Amino acid sequence: MQNRTLELLKSYHLKATPQRIEILNVIESLGHANIDEIYEVAKKKHSTMSLATVYKNITALLEKNILNEVALNNFKSKYEIVKDRHAHLVCKECGYVQDIELNQEIKHISKDISSDYNFNFENLELNIYGVCSKCSK
Amino acid sequence: MQNRTLELLKSYHLKATPQRIEILNVIESLGHANIDEIYEVAKKKHSTMSLATVYKNITALLEKNILNEVALNNFKSKYEIVKDRHAHLVCKECGYVQDIELNQEIKHISKDISSDYNFNFENLELNIYGVCSKCSK
Protein backbone atom coordinates (compact mmCIF):
# COMPACT_ATOMS: atom_id res chain seq x y z
CA MET A 1 0.00 0.00 0.00
CA GLN A 2 1.19 3.52 -0.75
CA ASN A 3 2.69 5.49 2.09
CA ARG A 4 0.43 8.34 1.10
CA THR A 5 -2.57 6.25 2.03
CA LEU A 6 -1.13 5.42 5.44
CA GLU A 7 -0.55 9.10 6.06
CA LEU A 8 -4.11 9.84 5.04
CA LEU A 9 -5.37 7.33 7.58
CA LYS A 10 -3.30 8.99 10.28
CA SER A 11 -4.41 12.49 9.38
CA TYR A 12 -8.03 11.42 9.68
CA HIS A 13 -7.46 9.52 12.91
CA LEU A 14 -8.40 6.26 11.29
CA LYS A 15 -6.52 3.41 12.91
CA ALA A 16 -4.32 1.32 10.67
CA THR A 17 -5.81 -2.02 11.59
CA PRO A 18 -4.71 -5.13 9.69
CA GLN A 19 -8.21 -5.48 8.26
CA ARG A 20 -8.32 -1.93 6.98
CA ILE A 21 -4.88 -2.17 5.45
CA GLU A 22 -5.77 -5.45 3.80
CA ILE A 23 -8.93 -3.94 2.31
CA LEU A 24 -6.93 -1.07 0.88
CA ASN A 25 -4.32 -3.46 -0.47
CA VAL A 26 -6.95 -5.52 -2.21
CA ILE A 27 -8.53 -2.49 -3.84
CA GLU A 28 -5.15 -1.20 -4.92
CA SER A 29 -4.12 -4.49 -6.43
CA LEU A 30 -7.42 -5.07 -8.22
CA GLY A 31 -7.74 -1.45 -9.32
CA HIS A 32 -11.51 -1.53 -8.97
CA ALA A 33 -13.55 -3.92 -6.88
CA ASN A 34 -17.03 -4.27 -5.46
CA ILE A 35 -17.84 -5.25 -1.89
CA ASP A 36 -17.98 -8.97 -2.53
CA GLU A 37 -14.75 -9.05 -4.47
CA ILE A 38 -12.99 -7.13 -1.72
CA TYR A 39 -14.41 -9.45 0.91
CA GLU A 40 -13.51 -12.64 -0.92
CA VAL A 41 -9.93 -11.63 -1.65
CA ALA A 42 -9.30 -10.03 1.73
CA LYS A 43 -10.62 -13.11 3.50
CA LYS A 44 -7.82 -15.17 2.00
CA LYS A 45 -5.23 -13.32 4.03
CA HIS A 46 -7.51 -12.55 6.94
CA SER A 47 -9.67 -15.58 7.50
CA THR A 48 -11.69 -13.87 10.24
CA MET A 49 -12.58 -10.84 8.11
CA SER A 50 -16.31 -10.21 8.20
CA LEU A 51 -18.51 -8.64 5.55
CA ALA A 52 -19.66 -6.06 8.07
CA THR A 53 -16.08 -4.93 8.50
CA VAL A 54 -15.74 -4.45 4.77
CA TYR A 55 -18.93 -2.38 4.66
CA LYS A 56 -17.92 -0.26 7.61
CA ASN A 57 -14.51 0.42 6.19
CA ILE A 58 -15.70 1.28 2.72
CA THR A 59 -18.13 3.77 4.23
CA ALA A 60 -15.42 5.32 6.41
CA LEU A 61 -12.90 5.52 3.58
CA LEU A 62 -15.44 7.06 1.21
CA GLU A 63 -16.27 9.73 3.76
CA LYS A 64 -12.63 10.67 4.09
CA ASN A 65 -12.17 10.73 0.34
CA ILE A 66 -9.56 8.00 0.42
CA LEU A 67 -11.79 5.86 -1.74
CA ASN A 68 -14.04 6.80 -4.62
CA GLU A 69 -17.24 5.07 -5.65
CA VAL A 70 -17.68 4.02 -9.26
CA ALA A 71 -21.41 3.56 -9.84
CA LEU A 72 -22.08 1.29 -12.80
CA ASN A 73 -25.11 0.51 -14.92
CA ASN A 74 -26.18 -3.08 -14.35
CA PHE A 75 -23.45 -3.88 -11.84
CA LYS A 76 -22.82 -3.21 -8.19
CA SER A 77 -20.73 -0.16 -7.44
CA LYS A 78 -17.00 -0.64 -7.47
CA TYR A 79 -14.46 1.25 -5.40
CA GLU A 80 -11.07 2.66 -6.28
CA ILE A 81 -8.32 4.53 -4.46
CA VAL A 82 -8.79 8.23 -5.18
CA LYS A 83 -6.42 9.32 -7.92
CA ASP A 84 -6.00 11.92 -10.62
CA ARG A 85 -8.72 12.42 -13.13
CA HIS A 86 -9.15 9.54 -15.51
CA ALA A 87 -11.91 7.81 -17.42
CA HIS A 88 -13.20 4.26 -17.21
CA LEU A 89 -13.70 1.64 -19.85
CA VAL A 90 -16.52 -0.54 -18.56
CA CYS A 91 -17.30 -3.92 -20.07
CA LYS A 92 -21.04 -4.49 -20.30
CA GLU A 93 -20.50 -8.26 -20.29
CA CYS A 94 -18.22 -8.89 -17.35
CA GLY A 95 -18.21 -5.56 -15.54
CA TYR A 96 -14.47 -5.17 -15.78
CA VAL A 97 -13.31 -1.59 -15.31
CA GLN A 98 -10.12 -0.26 -16.83
CA ASP A 99 -8.63 3.18 -16.29
CA ILE A 100 -7.68 5.29 -19.25
CA GLU A 101 -6.12 8.71 -19.40
CA LEU A 102 -8.49 11.59 -19.52
CA ASN A 103 -7.46 13.91 -22.28
CA GLN A 104 -7.02 17.59 -21.87
CA GLU A 105 -10.13 18.66 -23.76
CA ILE A 106 -12.44 17.09 -21.28
CA LYS A 107 -10.78 18.69 -18.34
CA HIS A 108 -11.74 22.05 -19.81
CA ILE A 109 -15.40 21.26 -19.68
CA SER A 110 -15.60 21.66 -15.95
CA LYS A 111 -14.95 25.39 -16.03
CA ASP A 112 -17.48 26.05 -18.76
CA ILE A 113 -20.19 24.18 -16.93
CA SER A 114 -19.80 26.11 -13.73
CA SER A 115 -20.61 29.37 -15.43
CA ASP A 116 -23.03 28.17 -18.10
CA TYR A 117 -25.34 26.36 -15.74
CA ASN A 118 -24.70 28.05 -12.43
CA PHE A 119 -23.44 24.75 -11.16
CA ASN A 120 -20.77 24.36 -8.53
CA PHE A 121 -18.46 21.88 -10.21
CA GLU A 122 -16.65 19.33 -8.08
CA ASN A 123 -15.63 16.38 -10.19
CA LEU A 124 -16.37 14.60 -13.39
CA GLU A 125 -16.86 10.98 -14.23
CA LEU A 126 -16.55 9.61 -17.73
CA ASN A 127 -17.54 6.00 -18.18
CA ILE A 128 -17.23 4.41 -21.58
CA TYR A 129 -19.36 1.31 -21.95
CA GLY A 130 -18.68 -1.43 -24.44
CA VAL A 131 -17.28 -4.93 -24.65
CA CYS A 132 -13.72 -5.70 -23.63
CA SER A 133 -11.37 -7.69 -25.83
CA LYS A 134 -11.70 -10.75 -23.63
CA CYS A 135 -15.50 -10.86 -23.82
CA SER A 136 -15.77 -10.02 -27.52
CA LYS A 137 -13.98 -13.23 -28.47
CA MET B 1 -45.79 10.45 -24.26
CA GLN B 2 -44.03 10.51 -27.59
CA ASN B 3 -45.53 8.50 -30.42
CA ARG B 4 -42.10 7.10 -31.02
CA THR B 5 -42.23 5.39 -27.67
CA LEU B 6 -45.62 3.86 -28.41
CA GLU B 7 -44.25 2.50 -31.66
CA LEU B 8 -41.29 1.06 -29.83
CA LEU B 9 -43.63 -0.76 -27.48
CA LYS B 10 -45.51 -2.22 -30.41
CA SER B 11 -42.39 -3.29 -32.25
CA TYR B 12 -41.23 -5.19 -29.19
CA HIS B 13 -44.65 -6.71 -28.56
CA LEU B 14 -44.93 -4.94 -25.24
CA LYS B 15 -48.55 -4.20 -24.47
CA ALA B 16 -49.48 -0.58 -23.98
CA THR B 17 -51.15 -1.00 -20.63
CA PRO B 18 -52.28 2.09 -18.72
CA GLN B 19 -49.70 1.35 -16.02
CA ARG B 20 -46.85 1.08 -18.48
CA ILE B 21 -47.86 4.25 -20.26
CA GLU B 22 -48.18 6.09 -16.99
CA ILE B 23 -44.71 4.98 -15.93
CA LEU B 24 -43.27 6.25 -19.19
CA ASN B 25 -45.16 9.50 -18.83
CA VAL B 26 -43.80 10.04 -15.36
CA ILE B 27 -40.23 9.41 -16.45
CA GLU B 28 -40.63 11.70 -19.43
CA SER B 29 -42.08 14.51 -17.37
CA LEU B 30 -39.51 14.22 -14.58
CA GLY B 31 -36.63 13.73 -16.97
CA HIS B 32 -34.85 11.38 -14.58
CA ALA B 33 -36.41 9.43 -11.74
CA ASN B 34 -35.63 6.53 -9.46
CA ILE B 35 -37.99 3.67 -8.69
CA ASP B 36 -39.61 5.29 -5.69
CA GLU B 37 -40.17 8.60 -7.41
CA ILE B 38 -41.76 6.86 -10.37
CA TYR B 39 -43.96 4.81 -8.06
CA GLU B 40 -45.07 7.75 -5.96
CA VAL B 41 -45.98 9.96 -8.89
CA ALA B 42 -47.57 7.21 -10.98
CA LYS B 43 -49.69 6.13 -8.02
CA LYS B 44 -51.40 9.51 -8.03
CA LYS B 45 -53.04 8.79 -11.36
CA HIS B 46 -53.23 5.04 -10.89
CA SER B 47 -54.09 4.42 -7.28
CA THR B 48 -53.79 0.64 -7.67
CA MET B 49 -50.29 0.78 -9.14
CA SER B 50 -47.98 -1.57 -7.29
CA LEU B 51 -44.27 -1.28 -6.70
CA ALA B 52 -43.78 -4.71 -8.29
CA THR B 53 -45.32 -3.40 -11.48
CA VAL B 54 -42.88 -0.53 -11.55
CA TYR B 55 -39.95 -2.87 -11.07
CA LYS B 56 -41.13 -5.29 -13.73
CA ASN B 57 -41.71 -2.52 -16.24
CA ILE B 58 -38.41 -0.82 -15.65
CA THR B 59 -36.66 -4.13 -16.21
CA ALA B 60 -38.60 -4.81 -19.41
CA LEU B 61 -38.06 -1.30 -20.76
CA LEU B 62 -34.35 -1.39 -20.01
CA GLU B 63 -34.01 -4.68 -21.85
CA LYS B 64 -35.65 -3.22 -24.93
CA ASN B 65 -33.51 -0.13 -24.74
CA ILE B 66 -36.48 2.15 -24.35
CA LEU B 67 -35.13 3.28 -21.01
CA ASN B 68 -31.58 3.94 -19.92
CA GLU B 69 -30.17 3.51 -16.43
CA VAL B 70 -28.25 6.38 -14.85
CA ALA B 71 -26.14 4.90 -12.07
CA LEU B 72 -25.17 7.53 -9.52
CA ASN B 73 -22.64 7.74 -6.72
CA ASN B 74 -24.41 7.87 -3.38
CA PHE B 75 -27.94 7.73 -4.83
CA LYS B 76 -30.19 5.07 -6.22
CA SER B 77 -30.08 4.66 -9.98
CA LYS B 78 -32.35 6.91 -11.98
CA TYR B 79 -33.96 6.10 -15.31
CA GLU B 80 -34.45 8.20 -18.41
CA ILE B 81 -36.01 7.72 -21.82
CA VAL B 82 -33.24 6.80 -24.25
CA LYS B 83 -32.21 9.88 -26.21
CA ASP B 84 -29.29 11.32 -28.07
CA ARG B 85 -25.95 11.59 -26.44
CA HIS B 86 -25.84 14.10 -23.65
CA ALA B 87 -24.12 14.61 -20.32
CA HIS B 88 -25.52 14.88 -16.81
CA LEU B 89 -25.07 17.46 -14.14
CA VAL B 90 -25.56 15.63 -10.86
CA CYS B 91 -26.08 17.46 -7.59
CA LYS B 92 -24.24 15.74 -4.74
CA GLU B 93 -26.63 17.26 -2.22
CA CYS B 94 -30.08 16.49 -3.59
CA GLY B 95 -29.35 14.01 -6.37
CA TYR B 96 -31.01 16.15 -9.01
CA VAL B 97 -29.93 15.26 -12.53
CA GLN B 98 -29.97 17.77 -15.36
CA ASP B 99 -29.19 17.06 -19.00
CA ILE B 100 -26.67 19.17 -20.81
CA GLU B 101 -25.51 19.03 -24.39
CA LEU B 102 -22.51 16.86 -25.07
CA ASN B 103 -20.04 18.81 -27.10
CA GLN B 104 -18.45 17.55 -30.26
CA GLU B 105 -15.01 16.90 -28.84
CA ILE B 106 -16.18 14.22 -26.54
CA LYS B 107 -18.05 12.38 -29.21
CA HIS B 108 -14.75 11.88 -31.00
CA ILE B 109 -13.29 9.97 -28.13
CA SER B 110 -15.29 6.88 -28.82
CA LYS B 111 -13.53 6.09 -32.06
CA ASP B 112 -10.08 6.56 -30.61
CA ILE B 113 -10.81 4.26 -27.72
CA SER B 114 -11.95 1.39 -29.87
CA SER B 115 -8.61 1.17 -31.61
CA ASP B 116 -6.31 2.27 -28.80
CA TYR B 117 -7.59 -0.21 -26.27
CA ASN B 118 -9.09 -2.94 -28.40
CA PHE B 119 -12.41 -2.12 -26.85
CA ASN B 120 -15.74 -2.50 -28.59
CA PHE B 121 -17.30 0.88 -27.92
CA GLU B 122 -21.06 1.09 -27.40
CA ASN B 123 -21.90 4.23 -25.48
CA LEU B 124 -20.47 6.85 -23.24
CA GLU B 125 -21.69 8.38 -20.04
CA LEU B 126 -20.43 11.67 -18.71
CA ASN B 127 -21.61 12.64 -15.25
CA ILE B 128 -20.51 15.92 -13.78
CA TYR B 129 -20.86 16.03 -10.02
CA GLY B 130 -21.21 19.21 -8.03
CA VAL B 131 -23.77 21.29 -6.21
CA CYS B 132 -26.77 22.74 -8.00
CA SER B 133 -27.77 26.36 -7.67
CA LYS B 134 -30.69 25.52 -5.43
CA CYS B 135 -28.58 23.58 -2.92
CA SER B 136 -25.64 25.99 -2.89
CA LYS B 137 -27.79 28.77 -1.47
Added chain:
DNA sequence: CTCTGTGCAAAGCGTTTGCAAACGA
Protein backbone atom coordinates in the same frame (compact mmCIF):
# COMPACT_ATOMS: atom_id res chain seq x y z
C1' DC C 1 -59.45 -16.38 -27.11
C1' DT C 2 -54.72 -16.21 -25.90
C1' DC C 3 -51.00 -14.68 -23.70
C1' DT C 4 -49.01 -10.79 -21.45
C1' DG C 5 -49.31 -7.83 -17.52
C1' DT C 6 -50.94 -6.61 -12.85
C1' DG C 7 -51.23 -6.75 -7.80
C1' DC C 8 -50.53 -9.07 -3.68
C1' DA C 9 -47.94 -11.42 -0.35
C1' DA C 10 -44.02 -14.00 0.58
C1' DA C 11 -39.35 -14.93 -0.22
C1' DG C 12 -34.71 -13.50 -1.09
C1' DC C 13 -30.66 -10.66 -0.73
C1' DG C 14 -27.68 -7.07 0.19
C1' DT C 15 -26.67 -3.72 3.72
C1' DT C 16 -26.92 -1.71 8.26
C1' DT C 17 -27.06 -1.81 13.18
C1' DG C 18 -26.25 -2.98 18.22
C1' DC C 19 -23.35 -4.89 21.24
C1' DA C 20 -19.55 -7.21 23.68
C1' DA C 21 -14.88 -8.21 23.14
C1' DA C 22 -10.37 -7.09 21.01
C1' DC C 23 -6.94 -4.01 19.96
C1' DG C 24 -4.33 0.20 18.11
C1' DA C 25 -2.46 4.59 19.63
Added chain:
DNA sequence: TCGTTTGCAAACGCTTTGCACAGAG
Protein backbone atom coordinates in the same frame (compact mmCIF):
# COMPACT_ATOMS: atom_id res chain seq x y z
C1' DT D 1 -6.05 3.36 29.45
C1' DC D 2 -9.32 5.16 26.09
C1' DG D 3 -11.66 5.32 22.05
C1' DT D 4 -11.96 2.97 17.82
C1' DT D 5 -12.69 -1.23 15.38
C1' DT D 6 -14.00 -5.91 14.79
C1' DG D 7 -17.16 -9.91 14.27
C1' DC D 8 -21.43 -11.82 15.08
C1' DA D 9 -26.26 -12.03 14.75
C1' DA D 10 -30.34 -9.79 14.21
C1' DA D 11 -32.88 -6.30 11.93
C1' DC D 12 -33.95 -3.72 8.01
C1' DG D 13 -35.20 -2.34 3.46
C1' DC D 14 -35.08 -2.93 -1.34
C1' DT D 15 -35.95 -6.12 -5.10
C1' DT D 16 -37.61 -10.35 -7.00
C1' DT D 17 -40.75 -14.11 -7.44
C1' DG D 18 -45.06 -17.09 -7.73
C1' DC D 19 -49.57 -17.17 -8.50
C1' DA D 20 -54.43 -16.06 -9.55
C1' DC D 21 -56.98 -12.77 -11.88
C1' DA D 22 -57.55 -8.93 -15.23
C1' DG D 23 -57.14 -7.10 -19.56
C1' DA D 24 -54.75 -5.83 -24.19
C1' DG D 25 -54.36 -7.45 -28.82
